[in-house]
Amino acid sequence: GGSGSGSGGSLNMGIAVANISLNFGHEMVEGAQSASQHEGGVNLKAVGPANTDGPAEEQLFQNLTTTDRDGLILQNLDPPIFTRPAAQAVGQGIPVVALDTAPTDGSKITFYVGNDNYELGVMLAEQTIKRLPTDPTGTIVLGEPNPGTPVLDSRVQGLKDTFAKLTPKVKVLGAYQTYSDPNQNYNAWVSLVHANAGGLAFLGVGDADSYDLAKIKQDEHGSYLVAGTDVDAQTLQDVKAGLDFVTIDPEHFLKGYVATALLIQSVKQHKPLPQGWLDMPGLVVDQSNIDSIIQRETSPQAAYTFYLPQITKILADPAATLKPLAQAR
Amino acid sequence: MTEVLRASGLVKRYGGVTALAGTDLTLRSAEVHALVGENGAGKSTLVKILSGVLRPDGGTVELDGRPTSFASARDAAAHGVAIVSQELSLFPDLTVLENLFPHNAPLRGGLLSPGRMAQRAAPVLRELGLTVPVRTKVGDLALADQQLVEIGRALLQHPRALILDEPTSALPRESVRRLDAVLRRLVTRGIAVLYISHFLEEVLRLAQRVTVLRDGRVTVSDAPTDSIDLDSLVTAMLGAAAPPVLGAAAPPAAVRTRTGRPGAAPAVSFDRVSVPDRLREVSFAVAPGEIVGFAGLQGAGHLSVFDVLCGRARPGSGVARINGRPAPRSFRHAIRAGVALVSSDRKRYGLMLDKPVWQNTSAVSWLGLGRGGPWLHRARLADTAAAHGRRLRIRGHPGDLTNTLSGGNQQKVVLAKWLDTEPSVIVLDDPTRGIDVGARAEMHTIIADLARDGRAVLIASTDLIELAELCDRVVIFQHGRVTDEIPADRLSEQTLSVAMNAGFAGTVE
Amino acid sequence: MSDRLSDTLSADEPGPPASDGAAPDTAWPWYRRLLPDELGVGLVLVVLVVGVGLAHPDFLRSTSLLSTAQSSVYVGLMACGMVFPLAMREVDLSVGGIYALGIVAGAMLIHAGLSPWLALPVVLVLSAAIGALNGAITTYLRLPSFIVTLAGAMLYRGVALALANGKQIGGLPENNSFFTLLGGNLGGVPTSVWVLLAATVVLAVVFTRTRFGARVRSIGSNPDAAEFSGLPIARTRILALGLSGLMAGVASSLGLAFYIAGDPTVGNGYELTAIAACIIGGTPLAGGRGSVPGAMIGNLILTSVATALVFFQVPINWTTFATGAVILIAVAFDSLLRRSRGHGFLPRGRNPFRRG
Amino acid sequence: MSDRLSDTLSADEPGPPASDGAAPDTAWPWYRRLLPDELGVGLVLVVLVVGVGLAHPDFLRSTSLLSTAQSSVYVGLMACGMVFPLAMREVDLSVGGIYALGIVAGAMLIHAGLSPWLALPVVLVLSAAIGALNGAITTYLRLPSFIVTLAGAMLYRGVALALANGKQIGGLPENNSFFTLLGGNLGGVPTSVWVLLAATVVLAVVFTRTRFGARVRSIGSNPDAAEFSGLPIARTRILALGLSGLMAGVASSLGLAFYIAGDPTVGNGYELTAIAACIIGGTPLAGGRGSVPGAMIGNLILTSVATALVFFQVPINWTTFATGAVILIAVAFDSLLRRSRGHGFLPRGRNPFRRG
Numbered sequence A: 001g002g003s004g005s006g007s008g009g010s011l012n013m014g015i016a017v018a019n020i021s022l023n024f025g026h027e028m029v030e031g032a033q034s035a036s037q038h039e040g041g042v043n044l045k046a047v048g049p050a051n052t053d054g055p056a057e058e059q060l061f062q063n064l065t066t067t068d069r070d071g072l073i074l075q076n077l078d079p080p081i082f083t084r085p086a087a088q089a090v091g092q093g094i095p096v097v098a099l100d101t102a103p104t105d106g107s108k109i110t111f112y113v114g115n116d117n118y119e120l121g122v123m124l125a126e127q128t129i130k131r132l133p134t135d136p137t138g139t140i141v142l143g144e145p146n147p148g149t150p151v152l153d154s155r156v157q158g159l160k161d162t163f164a165k166l167t168p169k170v171k172v173l174g175a176y177q178t179y180s181d182p183n184q185n186y187n188a189w190v191s192l193v194h195a196n197a198g199g200l201a202f203l204g205v206g207d208a209d210s211y212d213l214a215k216i217k218q219d220e221h222g223s224y225l226v227a228g229t230d231v232d233a234q235t236l237q238d239v240k241a242g243l244d245f246v247t248i249d250p251e252h253f254l255k256g257y258v259a260t261a262l263l264i265q266s267v268k269q270h271k272p273l274p275q276g277w278l279d280m281p282g283l284v285v286d287q288s289n290i291d292s293i294i295q296r297e298t299s300p301q302a303a304y305t306f307y308l309p310q311i312t313k314i315l316a317d318p319a320a321t322l323k324p325l326a327q328a329r
Numbered sequence B: 001m002t003e004v005l006r007a008s009g010l011v012k013r014y015g016g017v018t019a020l021a022g023t024d025l026t027l028r029s030a031e032v033h034a035l036v037g038e039n040g041a042g043k044s045t046l047v048k049i050l051s052g053v054l055r056p057d058g059g060t061v062e063l064d065g066r067p068t069s070f071a072s073a074r075d076a077a078a079h080g081v082a083i084v085s086q087e088l089s090l091f092p093d094l095t096v097l098e099n100l101f102p103h104n105a106p107l108r109g110g111l112l113s114p115g116r117m118a119q120r121a122a123p124v125l126r127e128l129g130l131t132v133p134v135r136t137k138v139g140d141l142a143l144a145d146q147q148l149v150e151i152g153r154a155l156l157q158h159p160r161a162l163i164l165d166e167p168t169s170a171l172p173r174e175s176v177r178r179l180d181a182v183l184r185r186l187v188t189r190g191i192a193v194l195y196i197s198h199f200l201e202e203v204l205r206l207a208q209r210v211t212v213l214r215d216g217r218v219t220v221s222d223a224p225t226d227s228i229d230l231d232s233l234v235t236a237m238l239g240a241a242a243p244p245v246l247g248a249a250a251p252p253a254a255v256r257t258r259t260g261r262p263g264a265a266p267a268v269s270f271d272r273v274s275v276p277d278r279l280r281e282v283s284f285a286v287a288p289g290e291i292v293g294f295a296g297l298q299g300a301g302h303l304s305v306f307d308v309l310c311g312r313a314r315p316g317s318g319v320a321r322i323n324g325r326p327a328p329r330s331f332r333h334a335i336r337a338g339v340a341l342v343s344s345d346r347k348r349y350g351l352m353l354d355k356p357v358w359q360n361t362s363a364v365s366w367l368g369l370g371r372g373g374p375w376l377h378r379a380r381l382a383d384t385a386a387a388h389g390r391r392l393r394i395r396g397h398p399g400d401l402t403n404t405l406s407g408g409n410q411q412k413v414v415l416a417k418w419l420d421t422e423p424s425v426i427v428l429d430d431p432t433r434g435i436d437v438g439a440r441a442e443m444h445t446i447i448a449d450l451a452r453d454g455r456a457v458l459i460a461s462t463d464l465i466e467l468a469e470l471c472d473r474v475v476i477f478q479h480g481r482v483t484d485e486i487p488a489d490r491l492s493e494q495t496l497s498v499a500m501n502a503g504f505a506g507t508v509e
Numbered sequence C, D: 001m002s003d004r005l006s007d008t009l010s011a012d013e014p015g016p017p018a019s020d021g022a023a024p025d026t027a028w029p030w031y032r033r034l035l036p037d038e039l040g041v042g043l044v045l046v047v048l049v050v051g052v053g054l055a056h057p058d059f060l061r062s063t064s065l066l067s068t069a070q071s072s073v074y075v076g077l078m079a080c081g082m083v084f085p086l087a088m089r090e091v092d093l094s095v096g097g098i099y100a101l102g103i104v105a106g107a108m109l110i111h112a113g114l115s116p117w118l119a120l121p122v123v124l125v126l127s128a129a130i131g132a133l134n135g136a137i138t139t140y141l142r143l144p145s146f147i148v149t150l151a152g153a154m155l156y157r158g159v160a161l162a163l164a165n166g167k168q169i170g171g172l173p174e175n176n177s178f179f180t181l182l183g184g185n186l187g188g189v190p191t192s193v194w195v196l197l198a199a200t201v202v203l204a205v206v207f208t209r210t211r212f213g214a215r216v217r218s219i220g221s222n223p224d225a226a227e228f229s230g231l232p233i234a235r236t237r238i239l240a241l242g243l244s245g246l247m248a249g250v251a252s253s254l255g256l257a258f259y260i261a262g263d264p265t266v267g268n269g270y271e272l273t274a275i276a277a278c279i280i281g282g283t284p285l286a287g288g289r290g291s292v293p294g295a296m297i298g299n300l301i302l303t304s305v306a307t308a309l310v311f312f313q314v315p316i317n318w319t320t321f322a323t324g325a326v327i328l329i330a331v332a333f334d335s336l337l338r339r340s341r342g343h344g345f346l347p348r349g350r351n352p353f354r355r356g
């Protein structure tokens, strides 16, 4: 990467993520880095706190606005905190792209690349219902690691609404707090499973949920369905082993890549950034495609080759997938 | 001579121990009332009840004829009763000034005003001869100076009744005399003083009346001091157990007959040892079996010798040897080399007050030196503690928490823990601080015996009589140099203080 | 001062040690001698479990109880080790970091093909060494262990993150006896629970019945007196922090065996829970005293609270509140219990830290 | 005089009193009197900033320095308040929770239409009251403040989560003078930085020059003596913890003004950073002493470290490691500085033979 002082006339850009320790942060950073390589002439600096801590990330973002003023990508989990700093950056003429979490109105950010998290919830619900007997009765338990995180809240909402609509006889409990620390998460789920013996399905919307639920199902030989989101190594193994019947993949690498590529192109070609919400697809990962996904996760290069078709399609005509920012969820 | 404070029929029990069994005491204005008794007699307990720190199980306290019970020392002070407690109750991290005004610190514009504090304190400190900078932290002061600060704090409350629990246990003679003078002046102003001390002559000189406690009972009540002599006082304190000629300047015969073994290699030898700012070309030798005293005014350097022996100070030049080995590098090293280090500050360096006696007596030998193996044998250690307890006549059980022992008995526990290591060199700093005459005599016999077993004893003491009684010779220090050495036959309190002050025209510092 | 009782395992000896039986019996009414300190927290735990069980019998199903015990193992082990630094007035905030590093290092070694049973000793030695390093830095740089271990936590977790390159390390040979044995059950009870019990007993003995333990408590009781009595302070500190690190290592070994994956993000905030468990169990921050079984039970209380709440279907946004409330109630109950036994807490100020 | 002489020998000897700012008149050679404790950490900070600045001049750009200062404000305020509990041997782990609750409560009041300038006093009173509540519970349930405030942290954050119903509260009237003024700049410097400076000065005076401050230090210095001489320990504890809570409230007001939003998840782990800042700044956990400016500077050091790393090309996976390492180096440097001046974090110089 380049030094803050921008060597060789190349562009200094940066990406801030909410948590550098967790899989999603990593994939987005790798996507961004991959994009900067393929676009070329960019020093991309990635920053983020080790634990999810909005103000800490806000501080790092502030520093990016002084070191890497050619363009910034902002992924975060509590947008309100970034309202003022983002507005200030935009005010200083720094192009800023919101990634993964919709920007607030006051933030002056007008381009957002992210999933329809509500839709991800819907996908998970539909996949579950597919595997339930027709017109099922019983209970389904939902878990959310960090209540108050917009993306996760939307996914939960998607799940609830869909079950309410398609399986009215099913009692949906939760979402309960399942904590992001893998051990606490396991404890929470194991208690939920015991507290709701005979539940039809246990569904989480975070990454720890997927593999901890899989482990519980395995250890207790559960007949219930378990699944969650994200594609960390462990979860993929569990999908392959058929413990998680699916996992919903928000395709973080792709988001990171597209956001960065579009930012770089707009800066290089002095054309404005697209306006609105670039609605990124989510992917259902199950037995059918698991191997290709595992292969994809082996390296950034592998991921790049995997996504290349989508990337070229989206970059060819971003407008096609653009929606009004207001609809972002 | 109106009655100020009266305690009648006070009873205080600690579990099984009866500290006070129906004790009466009367304090009158314009007189010093001495309260004496052996260690554990109940003196401090009485003080704690008078000052409201403890609630009695029975009996009453009257102030000006009206029954009272103070909520705390502060409350007592508010009613004109000031206390100097035996266990220092100062705040080490605060400055001398802040310590002098714990409640009523003078303010300027709502803020503490060190200036005004200093103004108010100055006369009292001058009276007491406390010359330390008033903004140093009390924790950095010498024990003696700390004791003066505590007395100063009591005086600054301008009390009608002043209660002093062993105020002079760590004070050098000069300070004691000054305090006496101060107290005399207070008495002429009509203040009532309760004075607790183990220095009996001093007490008799100062006080108009004396009350003697034994096992929490009054054995001599409110007697005019001119009507009672030392021996009857001692008998009243100790009963039949009273050893002969206590406190007399003439040392016991036992001590006299013993002398160091001229032939033996010295246990401790200093050869022209210099320590920057501290010692200049100091040379002396202590043979096994000798008891050598070290005396000097504050900062004269006699204690720096101990610093070298315990590894705190390293000789800049010259050679210091212990049993032929070079001076130690650390406490640990020194102790391993066979040195016993009895500090005068038992609370900070001597004891684990929240632990039972048996743990304290085994602290050095087992935990420090690792003797007795890696496993705890509680019964064995408790028995050892009990044995020491019998030998030193400690009032208390191996299982008692050390802070439930009386001050003097705590001091004995400190000695016990060092004797437990069978040391070859014993360094004593005020070994009998706060110990009653009986125990003091016992302690001296014990020290003499230790020397007779061939141990080298080095001792410093604020109590010059003690040095005169115990030592085969006393090395005198001034300005970090050895200026004199007084042999046994010339030893007396007078000769010592003359030698220490030689060239100072009697002034201190 | 006798606000605590002397008994075989709680190491703070007021009261008459049976061995010397010297103190007057009247000082110690029978019911006090019958109630060791751990009994207080133990009672709280029982009340908690039974109380929840009455409302939700499912909670008392052995599977449920065992999984609660199982989930208390990792922090429980750290708490048992933490008793030693705390008892000598030090603190170890790095256990969470060591835990993460241990798990990642172990997973990588196994991933790289090393036999899990050989990776185990490596992890243990590594974590003990890291703990000792904490002690050495504290001693020789003359820094407070609070700072050293706080920075240490970042260092060690940082290494874990860097090693794992931010990903979990999976794909381990899960059929290897290491995972099936340590991660599985033994006589119907999770092996890790057995390990916790064993560790509790062993450390309790070390703490109360060995010279090392006595040194730890003496230094905590009066550091100046300890040094002046020739205790090997530096060595004892290094050993105590090393022991704490070792227990974190044991925890990470069991965690690795159970989760069959190395995740660098585990263990955040475990240090505070462990310290809280120690304090609840009767190891004051002021040092000088402590109880290893108490710490273990204290941690069981904290875990049970979290588990129990699930059975009450607390709405997600009230979970945090409820957790705090129940913990507060539990410790308050314990404190009342102690006082009702007349040796609870001294008048405030006498010794502000000697509570808990 | 002999004490001083002997002190020049002891390995770790008392320094000029930092806690009460009063330098001894003659006890210390001039160069010592010129070096209060704060100067040590101050120097570390300067070296750190200049060092980074040399490598990356951008870092010294006022915008960058100011944003660093700005982001140090919230924990900085908590650290200044934390000095009081620590100096009296208590600890306040609930500041993070109070901070979150304050921000959410404020946001909701404003959202509900209350004038921001009226919401401000409400938030301040609320947080001070919560702090005092900590003190009251600690005192009257006779629990260690560590446990009370740890559980308290969950309680208060829990209330925040419940109030906010897990959502962030946005859509506040951002053009209101409250947000533009408190959240904006004053004379080119963020208003919050001015507030921090003011708070530091005021609290430093309170700590060193008022009866309350003296009581706090007395109780921490010798609890037994404090009780013996009848200091109002309970009241002082409640006030000290109340003050700590109040400072968390000030922090949340500024946070609210700057972020123009209420987020119940903020402030996790701030308590440890604040305590670390205090310790680095010369307020030992053992109590009795302390320095408000020191705490503020200590926190600036911690913030600068995090900021500075952005300017270096630290690979993202190594940032955690690097942070820990730099912090350790910084405090080690400080400790060396202190020792070169003859006193460190260690207790006052030990001198067993120190009577006249």
Ligand SMILES: Nc1ncnc2c1ncn2[C@@H]1O[C@H](COP(=O)(O)OP(=O)(O)OP(=O)(O)O)[C@@H](O)[C@H]1O
Pocket (backbone or CB within 6 Å): B014, B015, B017, B018, B019, B037, B038, B039, B040, B041, B042, B043, B044, B045, B046, B086, B395, B396, B403, B404, B405, B406, B407, B408, B409, B434, B436, C001
């Ligand atoms: N807190 C306590 N618990 C149990 N016993 C105690 C406690 N405090 C004092 N005692 C006992 O009460 C008796 C009187 O103690 P006190 O301190 O009054 O003696 P003293 O006359 O002051 O002795 P000294 O001259 O050594 O100071 C002693 O036997 C002591 O062991």
Ligand SMILES: Nc1ncnc2c1ncn2[C@@H]1O[C@H](COP(=O)(O)OP(=O)(O)OP(=O)(O)O)[C@@H](O)[C@H]1O
Pocket (backbone or CB within 6 Å): B332, B333, B334, B336, B337, B367, B368, B369, B370, B371, C211, C232
């Ligand atoms: N005479 C001595 N002088 C200085 N240092 C010594 C001396 N004897 C031993 N040491 C040092 O003290 C340390 C501990 O030695 P040793 O193990 O015998 O003590 P210990 O109290 O038995 O410790 P442990 O209980 O762990 O065995 C070693 O580092 C040794 O070098």
Ligand SMILES: [Mg+2]
Pocket (backbone or CB within 6 Å): B043, B044, B045, B086, B165, B406, B407, B408
């Ligand atoms: Mg006494």
Ligand SMILES: [Mg+2]
Pocket (backbone or CB within 6 Å): B369, B370
């Ligand atoms: Mg040994």
